[in-house]
Amino acid sequence: MRSAVTPWWRNRRLLPWLLQAAVGLVVLVLVAFLLGNLVRNLTNAGLLLTWSWLGNPSGFEISETAIPFDASMPYWRALLAGLANTLKVVLVGLVGATLLGTAVGTASFSSNGLLRRLARIYVELIRNIPLLLQLVFWYFVVFLSLPNGAAALQMPGVVLAKSGLYLSWFDTALQWQVPLLENGVWQAPLRISVEFAALLTGLVIYTGAFIAEVVRGGVASVPRGQWEAANSLGLNSMLTLRTIVLPQALRVIVPGLNSQYISLAKSSSLAVACGFTDLYSVAETTLNQTGRAVEVMLILLGSYLVIDLVISALMNRLNTFVQLRER
């Protein structure tokens, strides 16, 4: 045999594979060492991950819940109630911020100079002030200075008081019911707490400013010629916007909206600043009562991750829907 078989240490296919395997092994050993160490130390500290405490009675109350809850229910129900509150504020916030953002974003193309300038002032003012400050402002300065009882701000069908916002709605007998003052306490079929109202206002106004910019960018990306062409076809500006410009602008707007939506969901955890009991607030109390810092943090991380991934997935579906379909 003239050509000897290539020895394995000179095999060009085997060597890179071996190298990768070696690196992989080192990483694996390192991870195993760290994890083992973590488990050993957590065990020594009596903090090994356990989940049985989730079934213990929570013993604390939550001021307003979207699902039934009381202090005798276990921790997992409390966390679920917190999650429901977070989802409530995120969902309502998303709708509100989108409406406000779209309105302001399109207003910056208005032929009315006053409207255009107001939109610019709003955006520049709001997006340059930290959200936490705005929430504290809305709660402590605006909503907590509302008067109470008979002095409350009364508008047709709506009452704004320090104890909450009272709205007209159908009562249990399906009768239209307006807010009534009974013994100095307002009663109405629909009551929104000032904590929720402050958080929602803060989130909607803050995120709305960013969405306005995304919408403005999207509309600006549509070539001027499209407007002019629509004009020359005799379409009015509303019709132009709806049928010509927005469908094209959406391709630019949707990806930008995605990150604003995610950011709103994450910012909702600032609810503690204005006394609203969301997932984060419940988790905080739970952490204090049980001492299970690592587990509670993992639950929190997981929950916000899932919320954001779901928003992202839905927005990606919407994105493929508005994309240019090439035939």
Added chain:
Amino acid sequence: MLLLRRLATAISLLGALALGGCAGEGSGVQSQKMATIKARGSLICGTDGKLPGFGYVGSDGRYAGLDVDTCRAVAAAMLGDGEKVEFRDLNPSERFAALASGEVDLLARNTTMTLSRDAAGGNGLSFAPTTFYDGQGVMAPSSSGIRELKDLAGKPVCVPSGTTSELNLADRMREEGIAFTPLKFQTLDQMWTAYFSGRCAAVSTDRSQMAAYRSILPQPALHTLLPVVMSKEPLTPSTINSDPAWADAVRWIVYGLMQAEELGITQANLEAKLAAAKADPNQAELRRFLGVEGEFGRQLGLPADFVVKAIRAVGNYGEMFERNLGQASKLKLDRGVNRLWSQGGLIYSPPFR
């Protein structure tokens, strides 16, 4: 942002545990924590930072309060100087994670000692002697007509989130069958702002704390502390469970302050007492206590005269109380159950023997 901060603490806790290896294996009195503190040359103490009487920053920019003085006493006993303390302001939810991760050496932050906080399977703290026996109460505007718990039915009550106050109130109201709305706030400032602006019909937390806040109001008489006391709140400094030698040192430094009051040793007469003890070999108890003879200090891993150093820095327990909470302070709290046992109170030091 808050989430991020909490997350950072949790991650640093995880990291410390993952990388900590065999840390914490001391022999004899050589505790890891005490070695760290001595090498650093200062004690890091977790405190409230905003609670008058216990831990707050005075108008002169200096930390003051009963908890703050406890920190200073420990620093003085260990390092010879009561000023060698770095204070960290912690909110109720941060405090245990900060202690567990080693961010603070000692937690002196009006923390109630409870079973689950002490237990290794709970928060895993090691409690020093209780420095203030408190109880939870309710405060309401004097004009509101709220005189007892059942007047709170259906009304919003402000409570600090993540504290025993929150749970005690929920327990008590559930027992009595009174429905109420708890409004939880992460910081006391937020809670008091909400209460003063009238969002809550009442506020519920430790009685001493409410007395303290009321004392700094322009018109304290506008607010009434209801007679109801719904819990036992022994406010107690704590360290981590895994370093018993460090916990012992803190425990006996605090006992030293109480014993000093019992023996009538004050900041003013300390040097005279010390000279007397040195001169007279028959004063055996005083000599042992002040470290003139015996080896109490060495057994704890502290200087022989650790008690002298602590008293020199902050005075005895009674002086600390009077200065921060008693008649010499704005709070003007009565000693009440926080008197010495010999005067019918609960402050009691085991023998220095």
